[in-house]
Every structure is written in structure tokens, then in C-alpha cells.
Amino acid sequence: MKPLPASFLTGRPKIVGSPRLYDYYRSYPFSALRKARNMTAEGIVAELLASGLRGRGGASFPVGLKWQSVMQQAETVRYVVANGEEGEPGTYKDRVLLEQNPLAVIEALVIAGCTVKAERGYIYLNQNYRAIEKALLQLLQWLREEGRLRCVEGAGAFDIQVRRGRQRYISGEETALFRALEGRRAEPTGRPPYPTEQGLWGKPTVINNIETLASVSLIIERGDSWFAAIGPEHNHGPKLFSLSGDVARPDVIEADMSATLADLIGWAGGTVGTFKGAFVSGPSGRLFLPRDLSLPLTIQNGCGNGTVIVFNDTRCAVDLARQVTDFFHSEHCGQCLPGRESMKQAKALMDGLENQAALEPVLQHYQQLHAVLLNSSKCGLCSSGTGIVPALMQAFPADFARHLRHDCPICRAGAEVAA
Amino acid sequence: MERETIITLERMVAIHAGKPGELLMLAEELMDHFGTIPEAAPALMQQLGLAAGEIQSILSFYHYPVSNTPVRCRVEVCGALSCHLKNSADLLHALCETFSAEPGVIKADSRLLISRSECLSHCDHAPTVSVNGENCAGADLPGLIARIREALS
Numbered sequence: 001m002k003p004l005p006a007s008f009l010t011g012r013p014k015i016v017g018s019p020r021l022y023d024y025y026r027s028y029p030f031s032a033l034r035k036a037r038n039m040t041a042e043g044i045v046a047e048l049l050a051s052g053l054r055g056r057g058g059a060s061f062p063v064g065l066k067w068q069s070v071m072q073q074a075e076t077v078r079y080v081v082a083n084g085e086e087g088e089p090g091t092y093k094d095r096v097l098l099e100q101n102p103l104a105v106i107e108a109l110v111i112a113g114c115t116v117k118a119e120r121g122y123i124y125l126n127q128n129y130r131a132i133e134k135a136l137l138q139l140l141q142w143l144r145e146e147g148r149l150r151c152v153e154g155a156g157a158f159d160i161q162v163r164r165g166r167q168r169y170i171s172g173e174e175t176a177l178f179r180a181l182e183g184r185r186a187e188p189t190g191r192p193p194y195p196t197e198q199g200l201w202g203k204p205t206v207i208n209n210i211e212t213l214a215s216v217s218l219i220i221e222r223g224d225s226w227f228a229a230i231g232p233e234h235n236h237g238p239k240l241f242s243l244s245g246d247v248a249r250p251d252v253i254e255a256d257m258s259a260t261l262a263d264l265i266g267w268a269g270g271t272v273g274t275f276k277g278a279f280v281s282g283p284s285g286r287l288f289l290p291r292d293l294s295l296p297l298t299i300q301n302g303c304g305n306g307t308v309i310v311f312n313d314t315r316c317a318v319d320l321a322r323q324v325t326d327f328f329h330s331e332h333c334g335q336c337l338p339g340r341e342s343m344k345q346a347k348a349l350m351d352g353l354e355n356q357a358a359l360e361p362v363l364q365h366y367q368q369l370h371a372v373l374l375n376s377s378k379c380g381l382c383s384s385g386t387g388i389v390p391a392l393m394q395a396f397p398a399d400f401a402r403h404l405r406h407d408c409p410i411c412r413a414g415a416e417v418a419a
Numbered sequence: 420m421e422r423e424t425i426i427t428l429e430r431m432v433a434i435h436a437g438k439p440g441e442l443l444m445l446a447e448e449l450m451d452h453f454g455t456i457p458e459a460a461p462a463l464m465q466q467l468g469l470a471a472g473e474i475q476s477i478l479s480f481y482h483y484p485v486s487n488t489p490v491r492c493r494v495e496v497c498g499a500l501s502c503h504l505k506n507s508a509d510l511l512h513a514l515c516e517t518f519s520a521e522p523g524v525i526k527a528d529s530r531l532l533i534s535r536s537e538c539l540s541h542c543d544h545a546p547t548v549s550v551n552g553e554n555c556a557g558a559d560l561p562g563l564i565a566r567i568r569e570a571l572s
Contacts, residue, residue, distance in 0.1 A: 089499035089538040096543075128539050130552050166443060166481040167537060183440040185480040244501035244542035251543055283500055309500055309542075323500050331537060333480075 001266040007254045008238050009214050012100040016135040025142055028103045032220035033110060033148075039220075041071060041115045048216065051224035052236035057083060057172075057209030058281060058305040063216065066206055069196035070116040073204040078118040081181070081200060081207040082109050084125045084132075085165060085172035088282040089327065090309040093240035094210035096252040098132045101214065102139060106160065108213035110149055111220060112206050113158045121160040122200070124177055127167040136162045169331035173379055174199075174207050176333065187335045188379035209305075211240050231256035235298045243268040245278070245310040257303060262293040264308055273312035277395065282307040283324040284384035287391040316410040317396035318353065318403045321389045325350045328385030336378040342369040346386055359400045363393045425459060427452070432463045439468040446483055451552075454490030454532075455525075456483045484525075484532075491530035492570040495549040496557065499538035507546035510557045511535055514548075517564055529571055 015024045036044060049064030070078055082105055086094045098105060109121045125133055140160055143149050150158050168186050170176045176186040178200045199205025208216075215237055219227045228236045235257035241264050244250045248269025255264065261278060265271055278288040280297065281304025288295070297303035311320065329347040334340050346369050349362055356362050367390050373383035393400055402408040431448055435441040442464060449456050456478060464474045478485065496502075496511040511522060514533050520526050523534045539554060541547040546557035550566055557563060 086540050087538055090501045090542050091538070092540045092542050095540055126540050128541070128549060128552070128554060163444070164447065166447070166483070168481060169537060180443065183442045183444070183477070185477055242542065244545060245504045250501075250545065279500070309504070311504060315504070320500070323503050327499065327537065 002259075002263055004253070004267050005238070005255050005259075008218055009104075009211065009240060010097055010100055010252060010254050014099045016099040016102065017131045021135055021138060022142075025103070025139055030103075030107060030148070032104075032217040033107050036111045036114065036220050041117075044111065044115045044220065045071065047219060047224045051219045051227040052234065053212070053215055053219060053227065054236075054299060055209055056211035056215065056239065056305065058088075058284075060299045060304075063208060063212055066196055066208070067112065067115055069194070070118075070204045070206050073197060075204050076117070077203045078116050079200045079203055079205045080109055080112040080116065080118045080121040081177070081205055082121070082123040082210055082213055083172065083174070083177060083207055084123060084129065084210045085177060086126045086210075087167065087169040087172045087331075088284065088305060088307060090244050090279065090282045090307040091242050091305055092244075093242045093252045093306055095126070095129060095132065096242075097211055097214055097240065098129070098136075102132065102136055104214040104217045105210055106136070106139060106143070108208075108216040108220075109160055110158065111216065112208070112213070113160075114150065116204070116206055118206070119158065121158070122181055123160060123162045124171075124181060125162065125164045127164055129164060133162055133164045168333075169327075170333045170381060173381055175379070177207065178205070185333075187333045188381070190378055211306075232258050232296065232298060234300070239297075239303065239306055241297065241303075241306040241308055243308050243310070245308075246272045246312040246315075247310050248272055257298045258296050260294050260296050261288055261308070264297065265293075265310060271310055271312055273314055276311050276313040276315060277317075278311065279309040279388065280307070281305055282309065283327060283388060284381070285388065287388050287395060289395055314410065316402075316408055317392045317399035318350075318408065319411050321392045322350050324385065324389055324392075328382060332382050332385070336376075338372055338376040339378065339382040342373050342377070342386065343382055345369055346389070350389070353400070353403050354406055356404060359393060359397060359404060362400075363390055366390050366393070424453075424457065428457055428460060428463060432460070432466055436466040437468055442467055442469060442474065442477055443481070446478065446481070450483070454493055454530075455486040455488065458485055458487045461485065486525060488525045488527055489530060490525055490532045492532070492567055493549075493551055494531070494533040494567055495536035495539065496533070497537075497539040497541070497545070497547040497549075498535040499542075501538075501542035502546040502557075505545040505558075507535075507557065510546050510548070510560070513560060514563070514567070518567065531567070531571060 053063045054060040171180045171186040173188045175189040180186040241253045286302035329343045332343045370386040435445045520533045525532045539547045541554045544556040548557040
């Protein structure tokens, strides 16, 4: 097994909930912020562009381009937002990062605010991150008292507010998150206009994932060349991976994107039992099979947000497909007709699987629903949720055949325990 | 509903009067205080500058429980994929059986609510359970039961 690479984003003791929060605050160097004070906004964006940093929330959009786009808007009221909603099943890297190094995120948000000349920043948290919210509020209070929430001494007021959202998976989608921050239903809006043009309250907005912002602090502190030297081409910098499921030691693993699925599972203590597959980037991501174990988890290979849910050969693919379908059925926003109707039909297909004569028509129907969503739904969430079930049907037809014969010992045993 | 509860509710709503964007903040404050959204709250929330229909629409979208039965102990068992792989359904069943509770239904006598939840984002400790907003590992069933009993006492 390859040695675990050095950690830059994580690997610190957990500070949230500990009595050492003030010591952490006092000893935090604010190196990136001090360096940013001597840089122009254009210089900061140029550094981000040169680093090759892409968003870590799943969409992998170049961060420098996003900031640059907001800077180019004529509208002078602007916002910066840290997206810590993290509602995708199996995703918890941002929580771990915030528990260990929350000031790296605040520091980057201040830099973002100064760069795009925003008047206010928001940190939007998952509903369950109460302890993190408490720590962030305390840190922000200390920063306010010392006048450190600004890039340039004597600059205009910039403030950061923390909001803990109500648990809805859809809230993690950028435009839906804006609606949640505005106190409305977290329903996505169509693009264009893009968030950089009309985001929060209709104003130009930079919205970045928590890990993305922590990476910004690293780049400003250590330089774009340092960051760009880590990882394969077009996949620069350290990346966090959330490992869970059938692994011996579920944990957040920090590596570069040359790490293969086998490397990551090995660093998490190995598969419990025999590896059957993994959902990479979560249930909305891509299905990895044993033949894919040697693939590096790059952006091009679908690493997305870095979530890896491993399952072993005692698991039934039908049970997994039903879990995924039920999740997206209950969590889609219901706003657009294609999303609403397709998710209803997808659930009916999975619920009625045992009434079908053959798998092929079910697979075709599910694929048609996926295509409809890709072409006509209002946002990408429903289509991302219907991609993996056809892949499960194609990869594990024997599991589905057992259900068609009403003869799945795995699911029967599970049903007996639940009853 | 007790007079004292109404006064508390009115006081909490009044802080956000005229600020329609703060409905979710208020709802979370009410959840922290009462464990549910009291039935009288949606009408009072119109003080924020929102129509009754908008308030109902937003509260239902986020699945806020509107009930006059205050919840003393809210137990959420994560049922998302990582926890499902660690038998969270069995855990939910075991907890409901231990406390003679039905999933998603407030027990009026003990003010206990045990329900299945979507991802609690603590997949490294799966199966995860949240007791009054604090996450704990569900693998230690006796410890979990003791914690719930303590919250109820």
C-alpha cells in the first residue's frame, strides 16, 4: 500500500467543542490574509487561475473564473457565500474540515469578500452542525472585536453571518441555497442568469464549497505553483475524500487526485468483506466496480465531491437501488413537472420490481426517465439521482433477477429483522 | 395551549416582525425552544410580512412539525445510504420497540419522538443517531437508550 500523502487541509486535532478554541484563535497565523493585504484583487484572481483550483463541491468549476465573473459585474452590491450544506449521503469532509480548522474558511471568505468587493458574507451550514455554528459565531465575534474581518486596514465594513439551514438535500444546490438564505423554499432557479450575475437577493454572488475556500487560503499562503505541483494535470491540489460504508475505518482521507479507489480504501483500513462496488461522489455520482479499483479519482473519472461509499458482496444491488431511488424521490423539490413525474415513476418502478416479468423493460424505462430529466428538468439534481440505478441494473443483473423470481435471501433476511 | 406558552411565542415572533427573510431563523428558534412549531405560530408569523399561504408553503417544504404537543426528546435515526449499510433500520426498530413508540409519531405521555432522518452527515460514525440535536454513534445501543432516558427524565 502506498503511504498516505501529507495533509494540508486536515490532520489537525478537532477544535470545535474543545476548550482550546481561544488558544487556536490566538495562535492562528492568518498568513493568507496578511499576504492578500499586499495583493490587488486582480493579482488574487490571477493566482487562483494559475493554481488550477476547481470547486470541491462536485461541479469542479474553476474558482478563479467564478470570482473574476463577479468582479466584472456592473452591480456594486455583491455577496460571498460558503456552502456547507453537505446533504449528500456519505459526505462529511466539510464537517471534519470545519471541526479542525474553521479559521481557514473564514480567512478565505474575507479574502473573497475583499476581492470581489462584497459587503457581506454568509456561511451556510448543514442543520446538524450545531457545534460548528457555535464555534464559528464565537470566532467571528473575536474577529469583529479586533477589526480583523477585512483585508485592508480601515477598509469598509465587511461582515460574515452564519446560518444553519433546515435539512433538505436540495438546499445544497447553489441557487436553492440562495432561496434558503432568503428565508424561502429551497427551490433551484434556471440558468442563466448564473449566480455570479444574479445570485443572493438577485445580486452578483460568489458561492464556494467549504473545502474550496480552505484551498484558497492554502494557495494564497503558499503560492499557485506549490498548489499546481500537487496532483495530476488538470486535477491540482490536495483533495478530501469521505470514506464510508463497508470499510474498516471510515474517515476523511486527504490525498491528491492521483490516488486510486484502491489506495483510498486501503488507507481506510480496507474493505470489510469482498469489494463489490462503490458510489463515488455519492448516490448522485458514478458506480465503480472491481475493475475500476485502479482508476485514479480525478475530476474526469467522476471524483465529484470526493464521497466514496463502499459496499461488499453481501449487499443486494436492488436494496441499494431502492435506497437511492427513495432518497431522491423524497428529497427532490417537486418544483418542475419533469422532476416531479420522473421521480414518481422511478419510485413506482423500483417498488413494483417484483411484479415485472423481465429486467430489460425496467432498465429501459429508468434510462428514459434519466434522459428526460437530463434534457428538461430545471436543475441537475434529479438527473444526477437517476443515473446510478441503471448502472446497478447493468452491473448486477443477477441481483435483480432474484427479485423478479421473488427469491432474494439477502433482502428477505433484512425484511424479517425490520418486521 | 397555556397562556405562558402563548406569551413566549408572541415574544419570540415579535423579534422578527417586519423581516420576511427571517422566517426560517424564527422556525429554528421555535424548534429549539418547543421541539415543534406550535399550532398558533403560523398565524403569528404573518407579523413578519408574509401571507398565511406563504408561511404554510415554507413550513411544509422544510417538513417542520406543527403540533401543540411539545417534544422533550427528539431522536432521529439516520437512514441514508452509509447508515443503511450499518443496519440503521434495525436500530430504528429496536429503539421504537424499547420505548413503545411509533416512528414519526410524538408519544403524548412521554413527549418522545423517534423518527427516521435523511443524512446527518456523520457517516464516519454510522449508524448515526441525533438526540435533541446532538449526534451520537448508534452502535452502542445500551448507551443510546440510557441517553434517551436521561433526556426524558
